[in-house]
Amino acid sequence: MTRNPQLDRNGGLRHLITLEGLPAEVITRVLDTAEPFVSVAEREVKKVPLLRGKAVFNLFFENSTRTRTTFEIAAKRLSADVINLNIGASSTAKGETLLDTVDNLCAMNADIFVVRHSQSGAPHLIASHLDATGRSHVHVVNAGDGRHAHPTQGLLDLYTIRHYKRDFGGLVVAVVGDILHSRVARSLIHGLTTMRAAEVRVIAPRTLLPTRVEALGVRVASDMREGLRGCDVVVMLRLQSERMKGALLPSAGEFFKQYGLTQDKLALAKPDAIVMHPGPMNRGVEIDSAVADGARSVILPQVTFGIAVRMAVLSLIASP
Amino acid sequence: MNVEIKGGRVVDPAQDLDRVTSVYVADGTIAGLHDPPPHWRAERVIDAHGLVVAPGFVDLAARLREPGFEHKATLASELAAAAAGGVTGLACPPDTDPPLDEPGLVQMLKHRARVINQAHVYPIGALSLGLAGQTLTEMSELAEAGCVAFSHADVPLPDTQMLFRALQYAGTFRHRVWLRPQDSHLARGGVAHDGEVATRLGLPGIPVSAETIALATIFALVRETGVGVHLCRISSASGVDMVRAAKAEGLPLTCDVDVHHLHLCDVDIGWFDPLANLMPPLRGTRDRAALRAGLADGTIDAVCSDHAPVDDDDKQVPFGEAEPGATGLELLLPLTLKWAAEDDVPLPRAIAAIATRPAHILGVAPATLRRGSAADLAIFDPTEPWVVRRDTLRSQGKNTPFLGIEVSGRVRYTLLAGQVVHEL
Numbered sequence: 001m002t003r004n005p006q007l008d009r010n011g012g013l014r015h016l017i018t019l020e021g022l023p024a025e026v027i028t029r030v031l032d033t034a035e036p037f038v039s040v041a042e043r044e045v046k047k048v049p050l051l052r053g054k055a056v057f058n059l060f061f062e063n064s065t066r067t068r069t070t071f072e073i074a075a076k077r078l079s080a081d082v083i084n085l086n087i088g089a090s091s092t093a094k095g096e097t098l099l100d101t102v103d104n105l106c107a108m109n110a111d112i113f114v115v116r117h118s119q120s121g122a123p124h125l126i127a128s129h130l131d132a133t134g135r136s137h138v139h140v141v142n143a144g145d146g147r148h149a150h151p152t153q154g155l156l157d158l159y160t161i162r163h164y165k166r167d168f169g170g171l172v173v174a175v176v177g178d179i180l181h182s183r184v185a186r187s188l189i190h191g192l193t194t195m196r197a198a199e200v201r202v203i204a205p206r207t208l209l210p211t212r213v214e215a216l217g218v219r220v221a222s223d224m225r226e227g228l229r230g231c232d233v234v235v236m237l238r239l240q241s242e243r244m245k246g247a248l249l250p251s252a253g254e255f256f257k258q259y260g261l262t263q264d265k266l267a268l269a270k271p272d273a274i275v276m277h278p279g280p281m282n283r284g285v286e287i288d289s290a291v292a293d294g295a296r297s298v299i300l301p302q303v304t305f306g307i308a309v310r311m312a313v314l315s316l317i318a319s320p
Numbered sequence: 321m322n323v324e325i326k327g328g329r330v331v332d333p334a335q336d337l338d339r340v341t342s343v344y345v346a347d348g349t350i351a352g353l354h355d356p357p358p359h360w361r362a363e364r365v366i367d368a369h370g371l372v373v374a375p376g377f378v379d380l381a382a383r384l385r386e387p388g389f390e391h392k393a394t395l396a397s398e399l400a401a402a403a404a405g406g407v408t409g410l411a412c413p414p415d416t417d418p419p420l421d422e423p424g425l426v427q428m429l430k431h432r433a434r435v436i437n438q439a440h441v442y443p444i445g446a447l448s449l450g451l452a453g454q455t456l457t458e459m460s461e462l463a464e465a466g467c468v469a470f471s472h473a474d475v476p477l478p479d480t481q482m483l484f485r486a487l488q489y490a491g492t493f494r495h496r497v498w499l500r501p502q503d504s505h506l507a508r509g510g511v512a513h514d515g516e517v518a519t520r521l522g523l524p525g526i527p528v529s530a531e532t533i534a535l536a537t538i539f540a541l542v543r544e545t546g547v548g549v550h551l552c553r554i555s556s557a558s559g560v561d562m563v564r565a566a567k568a569e570g571l572p573l574t575c576d577v578d579v580h581h582l583h584l585c586d587v588d589i590g591w592f593d594p595l596a597n598l599m600p601p602l603r604g605t606r607d608r609a610a611l612r613a614g615l616a617d618g619t620i621d622a623v624c625s626d627h628a629p630v631d632d633d634d635k636q637v638p639f640g641e642a643e644p645g646a647t648g649l650e651l652l653l654p655l656t657l658k659w660a661a662e663d664d665v666p667l668p669r670a671i672a673a674i675a676t677r678p679a680h681i682l683g684v685a686p687a688t689l690r691r692g693s694a695a696d697l698a699i700f701d702p703t704e705p706w707v708v709r710r711d712t713l714r715s716q717g718k719n720t721p722f723l724g725i726e727v728s729g730r731v732r733y734t735l736l737a738g739q740v741v742h743e744l
Contacts, residue, residue, distance in 0.1 A: 004591050020520065099636055119638035120522040121592030128591075129636075146640065147522030186522060210519040211527070 005127045013316050015127040015140040018149040019190040027194060031159050033312035034305070040077060041307065050315045051080035054111040058084045059101075060143070061117040066279060067143050067153075070303070071114045074310035080112075098122065099129050106130075112139045112318060120146030120183075139317045147181050152313055153278055154187030156306040158195060160298055161233055163305065164274050168195040174227055174269075175218075176203040176259055177237030177286050180210050180248075184278045185237055193217040203227035203259065207248040224259050231269040235276045236261050236286050244285065252285045262288045266296065274298045321363050322346045323738065324356070328368025328699060332375060333672035334688035343373055345695040348738035353691060364740075366733060368699055374671045375687035376408025376696035376734065378678040380576050380624035381552060382649055384410075384441070386432070387425065388417025393629035393716040395429075398649065399438035401715035403742035405650040406698030406731035407625075408439050411682060414446035415473035421446040421457045423465035430466045438741045440696070442468045442682055444498060447486045453478040456486060459495050468682050469496040469550065474599060476504030484541050491547030496683065500552040501534035501559065502526075502600065511640045513603040517586040523640060526601050528556040535562045539571060548572035550681055553626055555581055555600035557610030564619040574681045575619065577611050578626035579655040580646055584608070584721060594635050594642035595721045598626075612663055615673060622678040623659075625652040629717020647717035654727035657702060661728075667702065695738040704730040 006015040006022070013026060040046055056075040058068050068084065075082045087101065096104075102113070115123040123142040130138050144150040158168075165171055173192055179185045179202050192200050193216070200218045202209065214220060221227030228234065244252040261275065275287075275297045283289045292299060323345040330353070331338050337353075344352035344360060351357045382402065385393040402410055412429075414420035420429070426443050433441035445467030449455040459470055470490055477483045483499075490497045507530045512518040514525025531554070539562070542549050554560060554575055563575050580598055585608045589596045596602060614620040628645025635642050652674055660670035675698075679687035685694055707726050710718040734742035 097633060097637065117638065119640045121640070122638040124592050125594075125636075125638055145522075146638075147524075149522070183522060186520075211514045211525055212516045212519055215516040215519065 004124070005131050014136070016151050016313055016317060017124050017127060017140065017142045019151045019154045019187045019194065020149070022194065024194050027155065027158065027191060030155055030309065030312050030316060031162060033316055034159055034308040037308035037311040038305065040311070041304065046077055047079055048077065049079045051075065051078035051318055054080045054318055055109060056080045056082050056112045056114060056314065057105055057110045058082065059087065059105070059113050059115045060085065061087045061122070062144070064116055064144070067116065070306050071143060071310055074307050074314055077307070078311055078315055080314070098125065102126050102129060106135060106138060110138060112141060112314060114141045114143045115145070116143040117145050120148035122146070141313060141317065144183055146183065147186070148183055149187045150183040151187050152306070152310050153184050154191040155313065156302060156309040157188050157235065157276060157278070158191045159305045159309050160276060160302050163301070164298060165232060168192065168197045171197045171232045172199045172201070172230055173197055173233040173235065174201045174203055174231045175235045175237065176224065176227070176261065178208045178239050178243060179204050179213060179237070180208045181240065181243070182237050186216070188235060189216050189218055201227050201231070205249070205258070224265060225268055228265055228268040231273050233274055233276065234261060234266065234269055238278060238280065239282060239286050256285055260284070260286055260288060261291050263290050263294070266291055276302055279303065321738065322361060323364045323366060323735070324362035325366045325368050325373055325697070325699065328371045328373035330373045330689065331668050331671050332689040333668045333676040334375070334686060335690055337689070338668050343689060343697070345735065345738045348695055350689050350691050350693050350695050353689060366699065370701065371699050371732060372667065372702050373697060373699050375675045375689055376698050376736070377406050377652060377674045378682060378687055379407045379410040379627065379649060379652055380622055380678045380681065381578065382407070382410040382412055382625060382627035383415070383629065384412050385629060386416065386429070392631045395432050396436055397714070397716040398627070398629065399433065399436050401647070401649045401713070402439040403734045403736070404714045404731060406653055406700055406734050407649050408696035408698070408734065408736050409442060409679065409682070409684065409687070410439055410649070411442045411444050411468065413444050413471060413473045414451065415475065419446045419451045419473070420444070420467070421449050421451070423458070423461045426462055426465040426467055437736065437739070439736065442684060444468065445470045447472045447490070447497070448482070451475040453482055456489055459490055460493055463493070463495060468684060469498050471498035471552070474500060476502070480537055480541070483537070484545070487541055487545045487547045487549070491545055496548060496550060498550040498552050499538055500600070501531050501538060501554065503530045503533045506530035506533065511597065511601070512589060513586040513601045515586055515604055517589055521589065521592060528558055528603065531556050531559045531600065532562060535559055539566050542571050542573065546572070551575040553578045553600055553624070554611070554620065555603050555607065557607045560610045560614035560619055564614065567619065574621045576622040576624045576678070577615060577620045579623050579648060579652055580626065580721065581608065581611055582615065582623070582659045583655060588721060589639070592639040593721065594637065594639050595646065595719055595723065597639055597642045597644045598646060599644035612659060615659070616663060616665055622681060623652070623656050623673045624678065625649050627715070629715050630719045631717070635719050646720045647713060647715040648720070649715060650713055651708065651720065651722060651727065653698070653700060653731060654729040657729040658727060695735055697735040698731055699733040700729060700731045703728050706730050
């Protein structure tokens with residue numbers, strides 16, 4: 001049986017693979033570390049020297065523009081050297097195994113791998129391989145693996161919630177949409193339960209909910225109006241276009257009617273409820289433009305905080 | 321050669337025998353039990369004090385990877401593993417490359433196994449040409465070449481009509497059909513049991529209904545055709561219940577479970593351990609308990625190893641991309657003993673599950689120490705501990721979720737037709 005290698009013996013962060021099992025103190029340390037980094041972006045010289053001389057490899061086996069760019073900006077603001085590798089959809093596309101690729105890049109003296117992969121567990125495999133081969137100075141940050149986890153997105157969501165709501169205790173958070181395929185939802189759910197949010201609700205049709213999702217510590221609501229009642233935070237998930245019609249859903253139109261966030265439905269949440277979305281948004285599918293651009297939307301601040309949170313993660317991981 | 325096996329605990333479930341005595345082997349057969357045959361002169365004496373002497377084990381699912389996958393394993397490496405595990409007879413599924421759909425391939429396999437001479441190999445023929453599910457194979461020709469039954473390995477049949485026809489045709493000639501119950505549509509894309517663990521890890525799931533729906537289909541067709549079916553590697557509690565009811569109804573069914581599912585469940589995937597990627601998937605704790613109970617009460621007839629040597633290149637990848645399966649020939653005995661010890665099952669019943677009953681299902685020579693039977697024997701120390709490590713496994717496949725675990729039960733001697741083919 002394999003173990004989760006992300007914490008070292010002293011409870012320090014070696015890798016960031018998942019928010020599951022990450023202690024509340026560690027999460028709080030990341031969020032606290034991120035705060036001063038938000039203002040770095042507002043300075044004329046947007047750089048701090050924390051990772052000077054370190055090489056950060058963005059190892060993307062699955063296409064991404066946004067996450068890769070924010071990691072790149074975060075690493076550069078920490079003065080690291082950034083190397084972007086877009087390896088394509090499959091680790092075997094070039095005939096080289098995933099671990100061979102990692103070994104080769106280690107030989108180029110990588111310090112941090114930021115990994116995105118379509119298979120759940122790929123970053124864990126890399127981290128375990130590095131540890132088993134005595135390369136404990138090399139770190140792995142999961143930038144999204146399959147349906148499993150997207151921990152930096154989860155952390156930036158927590159940062160955003162804390163920024164607007166101050167405290168997690170007593171909060172009711174609704175996560176709406178394609179929970180089944182969503183690593184964003186899983187990471188946020190683990191983060192919120194660890195930080196002791198009062199209630200996490202997932203709102204979706206049964207086809208987009210994983211089996212026994214209640215075991216993650218959430219309540220299931222199939223009716224969106226009922227699910228939104230009294231919420232402090234509404235998190236809308238992106239619906240991938242290939243899932244908009246077929247056996248999971250009949251059409252984007254019916255999805256929007258049932259689960260799209262409109263002003264009308266948002267009115268059921270608390271008056272000061274905030275609206276979040278991990279992006280990129282499908283306007284008119286999961287969210288109405290009036291809401292996305294409305295006063296309660298914090299979707300753009302999420303992006304800004306995302307860079308600060310990724311700076312915090314990279315700097316905590318690489319600090320001795 | 322005349323071999324005298326002295327003073328061991330001789331356990332032969334076929335004749336309800338369990339006592340300390342001696343076994344005499346001559347000309348490849350059992351020449352005497354308890355008392356030597358007339359004019360006995362031993363050429364070799366094996367001191368079996370403290371050891372168990374049993375009929376050689378019979379494994380109902382062992383992939384030897386030849387032809388086609390020699391980079392994973394060879395006949396030589398896997399038959400050595402069989403001998404080291406006390407397995408003297410094994411059934412190999414037809415999922416080789418090319419599949420076992422043609423008499424020449426079967427003859428070649430049988431011939432190569434005879435030359436290596438470490439275990440009897442019983443090929444399971446493909447039900448359809450190329451396992452493509454379109455054209456039935458020449459089953460009579462294949463049976464003549466040495467196939468003892470027919471299956472579609474883990475390859476889904478395209479539809480129920482094809483399954484119906486295959487059962488009817490095989491039944492005409494009294495060939496046994498072996499099927500692993502799994503609805504291919506519900507299993508599509510899945511890599512783990514559809515439960516809490518898969519939800520947490522974000523792994524696509526295979527629901528239990530994939531097994532129960534397939535069982536219901538098979539039972540309906542067995543009822544319709546009267547053709548007997550052996551069910552391979554059942555995995556769920558609901559499946560065990562259905563098999564129990566179907567047997568009570570009188571349907572001609574037998575059933576096996578693979579030895580990993582007696583001990584592991586989906587929680588053992590841990591953090592994406594590819595070694596725990598098995599097919600059928602490891603299910604929940606309740607399923608595991610039901611499989612153990614089903615084996616104890618006879619609903620499940622036999623334990624197989626579901627031996628599947630996989631090379632590191634196909635295992636040291638993310639969980640969902642890993643080739644399913646575990647090496648198992650050398651763990652069949654220790655893991656069956658572990659089940660027996662934990663559930664207070666007497667040793668003879670454990671041996672029946674890996675020797676007597678699987679031999680009966682195969683329909684080949686019975687696994688017994690009766691005078692005149694073939695002298696296929698396993699002589700083992702039931703309590704000797706050993707650690708499962710890459711270097712303690714003979715199989716070319718080092719892939720097992722039990723790596724690093726200490727098990728009890730070590731085979732000291734294996735005799736095949738009276739010849740010592742393994743000794744420690």
